[in-house]
Amino acid sequence: MMIENQPKSIRIDLQIIADMIEPDTRVLDVGCGTGTLLDYLVHFKQVDGRGIELSTEGVNACVSNGLSVIQGDANIDLKDYPDQAFDYVVLSQTLQAMNAPREVLKQLLRIGRYAVVSFPNFAHWRVRTHLVFKGRMPVSETLPHQWYETPNIHFCTIKDFTVLCKEMGIAVERSLSLDHSGSVFRRIDMTPFLSNLFGEQAVFLLKG
Amino acid sequence: MRRNEEGRTLEMTTTLNENAANQDTEIPGLRVQLAQDEPVRLDCGVNLKDITVAYQTYGQLNENKSNAVLICHALTGDQFVAETHPMTGKPGWWSELVGSGKTIDTERYFVICSNILSGCMGTTGPKDINPETGKAWGLNFPVTTVADMVRVQARLIDHLGIDQLFAVLGGSMGGMQVLEWAAKYSERVFAAVPIATAARHSAQNIAFHEVGRQAIMADPDWCGGDYPSQDKHPHRGLAVARMAAHITYLSQSALHRKFGRKLQERDAISYGFDADFQVESYLRHQGITFVDRFDANSYLYTTRAMDYFDLGGDYEGVLANAFRGTQTRFCVFSFTSDWLFPTEGNREIVHALNAVAANVSFAEIESDKGHDAFLLKEPEFFRVLGGFLEGAAELRGLPK
Numbered sequence: 303m304m305i306e307n308q309p310k311s312i313r314i315d316l317q318i319i320a321d322m323i324e325p326d327t328r329v330l331d332v333g334c335g336t337g338t339l340l341d342y343l344v345h346f347k348q349v350d351g352r353g354i355e356l357s358t359e360g361v362n363a364c365v366s367n368g369l370s371v372i373q374g375d376a377n378i379d380l381k382d383y384p385d386q387a388f389d390y391v392v393l394s395q396t397l398q399a400m401n402a403p404r405e406v407l408k409q410l411l412r413i414g415r416y417a418v419v420s421f422p423n424f425a426h427w428r429v430r431t432h433l434v435f436k437g438r439m440p441v442s443e444t445l446p447h448q449w450y451e452t453p454n455i456h457f458c459t460i461k462d463f464t465v466l467c468k469e470m471g472i473a474v475e476r477s478l479s480l481d482h483s484g485s486v487f488r489r490i491d492m493t494p495f496l497s498n499l500f501g502e503q504a505v506f507l508l509k510g
Numbered sequence: 511m512r513r514n515e516e517g518r519t520l521e522m523t524t525t526l527n528e529n530a531a532n533q534d535t536e537i538p539g540l541r542v543q544l545a546q547d548e549p550v551r552l553d554c555g556v557n558l559k560d561i562t563v564a565y566q567t568y569g570q571l572n573e574n575k576s577n578a579v580l581i582c583h584a585l586t587g588d589q590f591v592a593e594t595h596p597m598t599g600k601p602g603w604w605s606e607l608v609g610s611g612k613t614i615d616t617e618r619y620f621v622i623c624s625n626i627l628s629g630c631m632g633t634t635g636p637k638d639i640n641p642e643t644g645k646a647w648g649l650n651f652p653v654t655t656v657a658d659m660v661r662v663q664a665r666l667i668d669h670l671g672i673d674q675l676f677a678v679l680g681g682s683m684g685g686m687q688v689l690e691w692a693a694k695y696s697e698r699v700f701a702a703v704p705i706a707t708a709a710r711h712s713a714q715n716i717a718f719h720e721v722g723r724q725a726i727m728a729d730p731d732w733c734g735g736d737y738p739s740q741d742k743h744p745h746r747g748l749a750v751a752r753m754a755a756h757i758t759y760l761s762q763s764a765l766h767r768k769f770g771r772k773l774q775e776r777d778a779i780s781y782g783f784d785a786d787f788q789v790e791s792y793l794r795h796q797g798i799t800f801v802d803r804f805d806a807n808s809y810l811y812t813t814r815a816m817d818y819f820d821l822g823g824d825y826e827g828v829l830a831n832a833f834r835g836t837q838t839r840f841c842v843f844s845f846t847s848d849w850l851f852p853t854e855g856n857r858e859i860v861h862a863l864n865a866v867a868a869n870v871s872f873a874e875i876e877s878d879k880g881h882d883a884f885l886l887k888e889p890e891f892f893r894v895l896g897g898f899l900e901g902a903a904e905l906r907g908l909p910k
Binding site for chain 2: 328350352358361362364365366367368369370371372373374379382383384387388
């Protein structure tokens with residue numbers, strides 16, 4: 303039965319991120335695109351939500367929709383925010399496009415109590431076989447760009463990311479991998495090998 | 511060649527004198543006498559009493575007085591935002607944006623716009639009579655600041671019985687006033703929209719203003735600022751000031767698109783100093799029509815107020831401190847081709863607001879129309895602003 307204000311359906315990876323965020327908190331969505339996640343969080347989790355987005359079209363879509371979003375570059379603008387200004391800082395499918403992902407991670411956990419980070423897993427079996435058998439940079443639904451035009455300049459695998467977190471002393475509170483259909487989740491901490499092989503995307507909840 | 515030059519000067523003088531006839535016609539609209547008991551303490555240290563404020567309103571103030579929108583005008587703007595201008599006969603300067611069913615819907619909001627302190631459209635300024643001397647203030651008028659303009663506006667808002675404004679909006683110098691409101695009266699501003707502005711006036715902008723002021727002061731009819739009592743008007747100087755300033759409101763591409771090197775009502779260049787090019791003719795027209803409605807001393811004072819504006823300077827040089835603890839929702843706008851108040855200056859405001867984790871939106875609007883873009887019909891600007899106001903109105907509980 304339909305009831306009013308029933309949460310609308312959003313992309314599964316966004317839903318997983320949303321599920322990691324407690325209601326009535328302060329959230330900054332870095333690279334918020336046209337505001338799908340932010341809009342969901344504001345309306346169905348009652349968060350005090352803000353966004354940063356690089357593209358003018360994205361910003362204009364967000365602001366005309368009543369969301370608080372600034373046109374800016376996460377590589378540059380994150381440093382302005384004060385320490386612990388937010389409960390959660392979300393970086394969804396954007397880490398791999400950052401100039402300095404390690405620095406960005408540091409900033410996320412300086413600004414927020416928690417960071418929620420999602421990224422495409424470059425060790426997914428399709429990517430591996432694409433590279434091994436076709437001998438070319440993988441192009442797929444989740445990685446739709448050719449190598450010469452991709453904004454994704456810093457790909458990593460789930461294992462790479464886990465190692466980086468350890469090196470940086472970042473606590474992984476929760477971590478899930480999603481397979482191609484989005485219907486199978488794995489806890490990365492319980493099944494690191496399978497997650498890294500079958501997970502097309504990963505979502506991490508981090509604490510500094 | 512000589513004849514051409516003389517001809518041009520004559521032509522300009524004639525037009526100026528004709529225009530001068532309109533100068534002192536009564537300006538219609540609302541008036542209120544403020545600061546009769548309690549003077550306004552100006553930044554320069556003067557206590558100014560008996561201030562007349564000329565203002566216009568559009569729409570109805572609702573029962574709990576929560577739908578008031580204050581619009582702050584720019585250097586040469588005035589209170590006639592959304593109606594035919596009584597002196598020029600042209601549509602109000604923001605009539606594309608403000609009105610019934612428009613982005614700032616006067617069916618929904620109670621819109622207020624007042625002429626600034628030091629202005630020349632009815633609010634107390636240098637062309638008015640100094641009650642102590644019985645003569646026009648001229649250069650004896652105290653040097654006022656953007657903060658002083660806002661102090662007087664706050665008195666007007668008190669007078670209208672409004673505790674909190676739903677929104678304060680303005681572009682250019684109007685945007686400076688918005689920032690001042692948000693910093694000094696933060697609890698009285700639910701939403702603030704600074705447009706194509708800066709938290710401090712740049713060296714380049716001070717330089718342009720100085721050119722304008724020198725043009726006015728170089729006009730012998732300026733008479734050391736005492737022209738009203740000598741029945742003169744430094745129209746030539748003021749027109750040149752306007753011409754120089756007008757270039758800064760446009761962009762190279764806008765000028766090129768509009769005029770290129772097209773000639774004015776002739777097939778060939780004249781080998782003289784007549785207005786051969788359309789762009790010259792256009793600028794002369796801008797200058798001539800401006801003196802019709804603007805007072806030269808008022809131009810000096812108001813440009814000075816902009817030059818002095820440095821909001822961060824009031825907070826130990828840290829702009830973010832101006833907004834610490836603010837609950838106001840901000841939406842900052844800039845335009846890509848605006849080189850007078852470029853995006854970087856607007857972004858500085860955003861950075862300061864981010865630094866205190868304020869609720870801020872920021873959109874840079876693509877336009878090739880230069881600084882003037884904020885006054886023009888820019889659909890993307892209207893759409894984003896409309897969305898921001900809608901979101902804020904929802905939170906403020908204003909019915910559609």
